[in-house]
Amino acid sequence: MRKFVIQALKKPFTAVMIAILIGFLVGAVTLALGGFDPGRGYGLLITGITSNTRRMAQVLVNAVPIIMTGLAVSFAVRTGMFNIGADGQFIMGQVTGAILGFYLPMPAIIHPLFIMVCAFVVGGLYASFAAYLKNRFGIHEVISSIMLNWIAYYFMNFIVNMKSVKVPGSQHSPEILDTAKITFFSREFRTTAEGEALLAKHPWLESVVRTDAGYAILVMIAVTLLLWVILKYTRIGFELRAVGYNYYAAEFAAMPVKRNALLSMFISGGTAALGGAMLVMSTSYFITMLGATEGYGWDGISVALIAGNHPIGCIFAGLLYSALKLGGTEIQSRMGAPTEIINIMIGALVLCIAFAPALPRLAERLERKE
Amino acid sequence: MEQDTRTLPDEIPGNENEAVDAPEIRQGGVSDYAVEMYGISKSFGPLKALDHVDLAVRKGTIHALLGENGAGKSTLMKILYGLYTKDAGEIRIMGEPCDIKNPKQAITHGIGMVHQHFMLVENMTIAENIVLGSEVTKSFGRLDRERMNRTIREFGEQYGLEVDPRQVIMDVSVATQQRVEILKALYRGADILILDEPTAVLTPQEIDNLIVTMHRLVEGGKTVIIISHKLKEIMASSEYCTIIRRGKVVDTVQVRDVTEKDLASMMVGREVMLTTEKDKASPGEVIMEINDLTVKDNRGVEKVKDLSLHIRRGEILAIAGVDGNGQTELIEAVTGLRKSEKGEIIVNGRHIENGLPVDTHRSGIRTIHEDRHKRGLVLDFQVGENLILESYKQKRFQGRCGLLSWKKINDYANRQIDKFDIRPAGSALQRAKELSGGNQQKVIVARTVEQEPDLLLACQPTRGLDVGAIEYVRQALVQQRNQGRAVLLISYELDEVFDIADRINVIYNGRIVADLDPQTTDEQAVGLLMAGGSQ
Numbered sequence: 001m002r003k004f005v006i007q008a009l010k011k012p013f014t015a016v017m018i019a020i021l022i023g024f025l026v027g028a029v030t031l032a033l034g035g036f037d038p039g040r041g042y043g044l045l046i047t048g049i050t051s052n053t054r055r056m057a058q059v060l061v062n063a064v065p066i067i068m069t070g071l072a073v074s075f076a077v078r079t080g081m082f083n084i085g086a087d088g089q090f091i092m093g094q095v096t097g098a099i100l101g102f103y104l105p106m107p108a109i110i111h112p113l114f115i116m117v118c119a120f121v122v123g124g125l126y127a128s129f130a131a132y133l134k135n136r137f138g139i140h141e142v143i144s145s146i147m148l149n150w151i152a153y154y155f156m157n158f159i160v161n162m163k164s165v166k167v168p169g170s171q172h173s174p175e176i177l178d179t180a181k182i183t184f185f186s187r188e189f190r191t192t193a194e195g196e197a198l199l200a201k202h203p204w205l206e207s208v209v210r211t212d213a214g215y216a217i218l219v220m221i222a223v224t225l226l227l228w229v230i231l232k233y234t235r236i237g238f239e240l241r242a243v244g245y246n247y248y249a250a251e252f253a254a255m256p257v258k259r260n261a262l263l264s265m266f267i268s269g270g271t272a273a274l275g276g277a278m279l280v281m282s283t284s285y286f287i288t289m290l291g292a293t294e295g296y297g298w299d300g301i302s303v304a305l306i307a308g309n310h311p312i313g314c315i316f317a318g319l320l321y322s323a324l325k326l327g328g329t330e331i332q333s334r335m336g337a338p339t340e341i342i343n344i345m346i347g348a349l350v351l352c353i354a355f356a357p358a359l360p361r362l363a364e365r366l367e368r369k370e
Numbered sequence: 371m372e373q374d375t376r377t378l379p380d381e382i383p384g385n386e387n388e389a390v391d392a393p394e395i396r397q398g399g400v401s402d403y404a405v406e407m408y409g410i411s412k413s414f415g416p417l418k419a420l421d422h423v424d425l426a427v428r429k430g431t432i433h434a435l436l437g438e439n440g441a442g443k444s445t446l447m448k449i450l451y452g453l454y455t456k457d458a459g460e461i462r463i464m465g466e467p468c469d470i471k472n473p474k475q476a477i478t479h480g481i482g483m484v485h486q487h488f489m490l491v492e493n494m495t496i497a498e499n500i501v502l503g504s505e506v507t508k509s510f511g512r513l514d515r516e517r518m519n520r521t522i523r524e525f526g527e528q529y530g531l532e533v534d535p536r537q538v539i540m541d542v543s544v545a546t547q548q549r550v551e552i553l554k555a556l557y558r559g560a561d562i563l564i565l566d567e568p569t570a571v572l573t574p575q576e577i578d579n580l581i582v583t584m585h586r587l588v589e590g591g592k593t594v595i596i597i598s599h600k601l602k603e604i605m606a607s608s609e610y611c612t613i614i615r616r617g618k619v620v621d622t623v624q625v626r627d628v629t630e631k632d633l634a635s636m637m638v639g640r641e642v643m644l645t646t647e648k649d650k651a652s653p654g655e656v657i658m659e660i661n662d663l664t665v666k667d668n669r670g671v672e673k674v675k676d677l678s679l680h681i682r683r684g685e686i687l688a689i690a691g692v693d694g695n696g697q698t699e700l701i702e703a704v705t706g707l708r709k710s711e712k713g714e715i716i717v718n719g720r721h722i723e724n725g726l727p728v729d730t731h732r733s734g735i736r737t738i739h740e741d742r743h744k745r746g747l748v749l750d751f752q753v754g755e756n757l758i759l760e761s762y763k764q765k766r767f768q769g770r771c772g773l774l775s776w777k778k779i780n781d782y783a784n785r786q787i788d789k790f791d792i793r794p795a796g797s798a799l800q801r802a803k804e805l806s807g808g809n810q811q812k813v814i815v816a817r818t819v820e821q822e823p824d825l826l827l828a829c830q831p832t833r834g835l836d837v838g839a840i841e842y843v844r845q846a847l848v849q850q851r852n853q854g855r856a857v858l859l860i861s862y863e864l865d866e867v868f869d870i871a872d873r874i875n876v877i878y879n880g881r882i883v884a885d886l887d888p889q890t891t892d893e894q895a896v897g898l899l900m901a902g903g904s905q
Contacts (some may be wrong), residue, residue: 098772233773238755238762252705252745253760254731 001253009363013358023349048330053207066320068275069300074309076268080244084143087297088152093276101176124266131265172288183214216278401465404593410459417611437614438836481562497535545576553861578632663713673699688871696880734824749803754783790816808839
């Protein structure tokens with residue numbers, strides 16, 4: 001039994017499971033302290049997510065942006081850069097999507113593809129700037145990318161606030177052209193005769209039609225697989241991982257460590273920005289004056305942490321994160337409990353994951369005591 | 371509070387006793403043995419680190435523990451010092467059975483340990499380090515520096531370990547730091563002193579001094595246990611030697627009855643060549659030429675000054691010198707990690723001074739770096755990944771579409787693991803950090819040698835390795851040279867230099883001060899030059 005426990009503690013998967021469990025326990029205690037029945041709360045949480053296919057689809061749709069920023073952060077960390085600037089890069093992607101989506105008329109399929117490429121390049125260059133500062137002046141990327149977050153955030157507000165952009169009487173930019181939208185069905189589709197007929201025939205389609213489900217999901221999966229292949233099967237990926245694990249050994253093995261820092265941040269920033277552009281093209285359709293950032297980049301850091309910085313893990317971590325958030329709104333509306341409880345739970349979860357590296361050491365201690 | 375200088379036991383009886391391995395002779399209360407350990411076992415998971423180990427150390431002797439890396443000698447001593455708990459067995463200190471649970475209890479039983487890596491506060495003085503935890507104070511808890519310094523000075527003189535108590539640790543040599551560690555243990559009342567690989571960091575002269583110190587401690591009634599895998603020093607210092615192999619005691623011998631070769635074969639379990647066999651060198655054309663090279667260290671001090679040297683194909687050139695005389699900066703300049711102030715480095719006709727590591731690689735140089743954990747390996751990478759760390763671009767590791775083929779890589783890795791006897795066998799998928807130090811070094815040697823470099827820079831390639839692995843690495847280097855390649859060996863160990871070098875350059879204070887033929891010189895002469903003496 002003891003042996004089994006020790007062996008289990010050494011596996012990273014166990015750490016994640018223990019963290020999730022503790023997260024739920026903390027959530028339960030918080031609910032109880034707030035005078036709510038934890039059992040009922042969790043019941044609502046689960047039914048809130050699984051009660052109908054539309055909600056399940058919504059979990060997936062909401063997960064896409066944070067999976068993208070999660071991927072961005074994981075990729076950078078894997079390759080030795082702590083990209084804390086995913087938030088700013090995401091915003092740059094949103095701006096690119098909103099501007100090109102409205103001002104650049106293009107044929108339907110090409111339009112979103114072109115925007116995606118542009119957003120990737122814009123976000124990639126934006127992030128590479130932090131790597132450049134590191135290479136050239138030795139400025140740590142955490143510092144510079146945090147600052148770049150603020151610049152991106154105010155840049156977005158500045159753009160929205162421009163006379164030529166802002167829609168009169170509103171606080172947002174004009175809605176992007178229909179050619180730039182990437183949902184499977186347009187929002188008006190279900191009110192058309194054709195839509196009604198289709199839904200009557202295939203009721204399950206409801207979940208797709210009534211959410212913003214779109215090609216972003218496919219792109220997200222493709223990007224995940226691509227990043228995984230890059231890391232695992234390419235020479236560049238081999239170099240990037242070597243730099244990530246041991247900069248000095250990689251440098252000594254004659255790998256181009258400085259170029260790799262630029263490349264790592266370019267790919268990472270591009271991924272985050274792609275997430276931002278896809279959010280605009282599938283859900284928000286425009287950018288708005290904001291009093292604070294929406295925090296997709298910050299959520300991405302949590303997702304990456306839960307995923308152990310593994311690209312494929314990011315999909316599951318993002319889904320869990322998104323499910324908890326959506327389920328949290330259910331607890332709020334049906335029980336009157338504040339969604340902050342869910343946030344506390346997520347916080348506890350991330351905190352426990354941060355403790356995960358201690359578990360194998362704990363196992364070693366137990367072993368030595370034996 | 372003041373801890374008065376400890377009085378020594380006047381006479382140690384039974385020191386001239388002849389009986390060797392007779393832990394059975396046990397008397398109640400008064401024992402001839404300072405330390406007795408019976409049937410000690412310890413497992414880490416499935417690995418049996420110690421298997422019913424018996425050890426008896428006579429009072430007032432120097433007792434060596436000899437064994438390969440990972441044989442269990444350090445584990446045994448860590449159990450004695452209370453850092454590990456034993457699974458089974460019995461420990462007696464001075465004849466008294468006792469159960470030591472932590473270092474604090476070990477200290478109260480009079481056991482002191484000097485670790486391989488010193489545990490000193492860098493920016494405090496020698497005296498402060500020694501009294502740390504039992505400071506000498508005046509009223510209101512103010513430090514009484516004067517009295518503290520006097521006490522420490524006198525305390526050191528008593529054991530022949532003279533130190534200047536006012537010097538700050540980071541300004542003194544490694545040898546002095548070691549003295550401080552020994553004094554610290556003695557000050558805390560140690561009668562039994564455990565030294566873990568004490569000579570690993572010392573120069574030949576310093577090693578001689580340490581041996582004198584150990585003898586003096588024993589004369590003063592202390593008992594010294596030294597953990598080592600260096601045969602020469604055991605022969606020179608110890609009275610008894612217990613040989614441990616794979617967690618079991620092979621034998622305990624009286625050192626004067628055995629030869630180095632006996633000890634080596636007991637330790638490794640087979641016949642070992644202590645000297646590397648090699649034919650006469652037949653040097654070819656010059657492959658690297660360094661002219662008037664000057665290199666500064668990070669603080670702006672010129673560590674390499676107008677240094678010139680050359681090396682030919684088919685020879686092993688050893689740079690002998692004490693650590694810190696410019697070797698590190700020289701290698702960094704050659705490998706593209708550090709800019710030089712002036713001078714040139716020409717390899718195969720290409721200038722590589724002030725280049726990048728990639729320029730050094732292109733010129734045909736590969737390096738076994740002295741810091742295998744920082745520069746040599748990616749510890750979190752698998753062994754296979756480490757084996758291709760410098761050759762991952764080669765076609766033979768690729769599958770479809772130019773993507774890496776892990777099947778090919780791991781097949782290659784397992785072949786290398788076989789060929790270079792890296793243990794455990796078939797460990798291509800294990801992380802490099804899970805291997806022992808000797809096997810990690812073999813990974814680096816395998817990787818470097820397989821690339822068939824024109825010039826191989828080997829910086830302390832056998833540091834911390836046991837006899838078996840040393841034999842292996844040295845043979846690999848000689849083989850390189852036999853194949854008409856050049857090997858530049860940087861070593862702080864004269865044994866190694868004399869074992870394999872075809873030519874010796876002595877480095878002192880950033881300059882090459884002598885170019886010698888090992889056939890016509892000896893360790894004494896080179897040692898003197900290394901210390902700044904003249905020929």
